[in-house]
Amino acid sequence: MDRVCDQVEDKLNKAVNRILAYKSLAKRLLKERRFKHVAELLDFAIQKNPENATLLMEKGKVQFLMMKYGEAAGIFASSLSYKDVDKVETLYNLGLSHLYLGNYAEALLHFE
Helix, strand or coil: CHHHHHHHHHHHHHHHHHHHHHHHHHHHHHHCCCHHHHHHHHHHHHHHCCCCHHHHHHHHHHHHHCCCHHHHHHHHHHHCCCCCCCHHHHHHHHHHHHHHHCCHHHHHHHHC
16 A cells, blocks of 8 residues: 555656646746747646646736737637636736727726
8 A cells, every 4th residue: 555655646746846847947938038938838738737727827828928919818718717717817818908909898898
């Protein structure tokens, strides 16, 4: 039994270390303004964790930083269906995306 616990703990530690390595890489890439690479990392993470609202929100923010406001708005809008998403932050980001798209009436709806 102890051997099985040790194996599970080892696998868990390796998974955590991989996650921390990806997070560290993403932070460095963001500082270097290499948004396309961050988006690729997020795509990979989302593929592995499709129910993770935080990853989807971060993907929307990166799209916004790349001035892909339409894509960002779509991501923010779709993330509203996730139960663990921060609705206030999501609506704000959605409104901001519409503002930058010039959709002022739509933006106002999300800021209210």
